Amino acid sequence: MQAARLDGNPWSAASRVCDSIARCRRSGGPNKGGWRNTITVPNRPVRSSRREPGRAGTEALHRTVAGALADAKAEDIVTIDLDGKTTIADLMVIASGRSKRHVDAVAERLLKQLKDDGTPALAAEGRENADWVLIDAGDIIVHVFRPEVRSLYNLEKMWSVEALGEADELALADD
Secondary structure (H helix, E strand, O other), X not given: OHHHHHHOOOOOHHHHHHHHHHHHHHHOOHHHXXXXXXXXOOOOOOOOOOOOOOHHHHHHHHHHHHHXXXXXXXXXXEEEEOOOOOOOOOXXXXXXXXXXXXXXXXXXXXXXXXXXXXXXXXXXXXXXXXXXXXXXXXXXXXXXXXXXXXXXXXXXXXXXXXXXXXXXXXXXXXX
16 A cells, blocks of 8 residues: 555545555456456357348348338338448338337337347337337348428438338238
């Protein structure tokens, strides 16, 4: 406790900093597990191992998403192919719910279906407000809007969509 000798007060900030540095040095530093605030990389892959990699895996995931949205009675389902437009995802699915409660229920149903299929959603944002819920499912980004919010942001126009219609989405859900 060299710091305690410096200022005479064992409870001062200088004392606590020197004590923590000494503890880290005694435990071997970050490479030997001594520092608690180091970032660790998970041993498991982020993507599901049950789904095939590449386009076949994306199509299977798209069928799961389309089926969950259709089961939850989401409206105006549109799929946008992002290939060649961005690298964040392969597809973007946009759907509407009738109210805040319906938007939250659709998002909950989709998250449950993804979890049941072994594809955990990487992120789900906006469920507190339920005006616009964004679900990042890896290869597919899903937006669930209230109709007023959807018309305000108009993502279909922003991404200049060559979209699949609702009939195509329902056909995918039936497969």
